[in-house]
Amino acid sequence: MVKKLGLGLAVILALLFAASQIFKVQIGERLFGKAVATNFGNNVLADLPDGLHVILIGTGSPLADPSRAGPSTAVIAGKRLFIIDSGGGAVRKMGEIGLPAAATERVFLTHFHSDHIDGLGELMLQRWAGGGYDAPLPIHGPSGVAQVVTGLNAAYAQDRDYRIAHHGADVVPPSGFGGTPIVFETGMVMDDAGVTVTAFAVDHDPVSPAIGYRFAYKGRSVVITGDAAYSDDLARQAKGADILISEALNPDMVGVIESAAREAGNPRIAKIMADIPDYHITPVQAAQVAQDAEAKLLVYTHIVPALPTPYLNARFTKGAADKFSGDIIVGQDGMIFSLLPQ
Numbered sequence: 001m002v003k004k005l006g007l008g009l010a011v012i013l014a015l016l017f018a019a020s021q022i023f024k025v026q027i028g029e030r031l032f033g034k035a036v037a038t039n040f041g042n043n044v045l046a047d048l049p050d051g052l053h054v055i056l057i058g059t060g061s062p063l064a065d066p067s068r069a070g071p072s073t074a075v076i077a078g079k080r081l082f083i084i085d086s087g088g089g090a091v092r093k094m095g096e097i098g099l100p101a102a103a104t105e106r107v108f109l110t111h112f113h114s115d116h117i118d119g120l121g122e123l124m125l126q127r128w129a130g131g132g133y134d135a136p137l138p139i140h141g142p143s144g145v146a147q148v149v150t151g152l153n154a155a156y157a158q159d160r161d162y163r164i165a166h167h168g169a170d171v172v173p174p175s176g177f178g179g180t181p182i183v184f185e186t187g188m189v190m191d192d193a194g195v196t197v198t199a200f201a202v203d204h205d206p207v208s209p210a211i212g213y214r215f216a217y218k219g220r221s222v223v224i225t226g227d228a229a230y231s232d233d234l235a236r237q238a239k240g241a242d243i244l245i246s247e248a249l250n251p252d253m254v255g256v257i258e259s260a261a262r263e264a265g266n267p268r269i270a271k272i273m274a275d276i277p278d279y280h281i282t283p284v285q286a287a288q289v290a291q292d293a294e295a296k297l298l299v300y301t302h303i304v305p306a307l308p309t310p311y312l313n314a315r316f317t318k319g320a321a322d323k324f325s326g327d328i329i330v331g332q333d334g335m336i337f338s339l340l341p342q
């Protein structure tokens with residue numbers, strides 16, 4: 001009896017397999033149509049309630065990490081989308097998350113290390129092609145932002161001409177191409193319809209200027225360190241923040257890579273690994289900043305080194321919970337944090 005049932009099952013499976021082979025074009029068409037419809041409806045902004053929200057787009061660093069895009073964070077105030085840095089792969093991650101590049105209102109750059117701007121040209125292009133704007137994307141940054149933005153505008157100029165020739169100026173208005181650099185000094189850099197953005201200098205020497213940001217909306221606030229070594233001033237800047245988004249580098253784990261590189265006969269990588277800890281903050285130091293600032297939540301991003309599995313998170317954050325009494329989260333691409341108005 002059991003044997004008979006088993007044989008019957010095998011026949012059914014074989015028939016199903018045969019049917020799936022015969023109808024695979026039709027099945028593919030159905031699946032593709034459904035996926036396209038779902039993707040068009042995939043806009044995370046539409047579902048967010050009023051408030052201040054953070055979406056981690058890319059939580060990686062210059063070190064290759066297959067699970068993390070380059071550094072990029074979205075801050076959403078109401079329905080207004082601001083992007084802080086745009087690293088490699090960040091725009092594709094936005095698509096996956098359901099954050100339309102075309103909805104980007106403004107970009108704020110922390111500094112001009114390549115990992116923070118590798119995706120900026122793509123963001124400028126996608127926002128223009130997807131949004132049909134007639135003015136370029138405003139890109140705020142400290143001194144040096146004009147060189148980055150005008151350089152990218154120049155690099156994409158031929159692409160601009162091809163697309164205008166192909167789709168027409170009504171679809172891709174020439175005046176909306178690219179970005180407009182907006183240089184600021186530190187302090188209040190935006191105060192518009194209840195949203196304030198404050199920029200403060202951080203220590204990322206020899207990278208200067210380097211900036212952190214505080215976003216505030218309806219009584220809630222988020223502070224983003226950018227790339228920053230520890231300093232007493234960080235706690236002052238992050239005072240009372242609901243969420244502190246801090247970069248983090250674990251020097252012990254980087255030290256393991258340094259030793260391995262040296263043993264493998266790669267002194268160049270060993271030297272780079274030896275250099276980088278001095279201009280980044282450690283998870284434990286960031287926890288101390290969060291405690292001193294009386295922040296409510298600490299989220300790590302710009303994770304160095306790569307943590308290919310969450311099983312390494314405890315090693316990465318070792319000692320941090322002793323410093324900070326609030327919650328600590330190791331950021332992953334796509335995480336959303338929502339703060340309702342207060």
Ligand SMILES: [Zn+2]
Pocket residue numbers: 061062071113115116227302
């Ligand atoms: Zn960086």
Ligand SMILES: [Zn+2]
Pocket residue numbers: 111113204207227
């Ligand atoms: Zn940097």
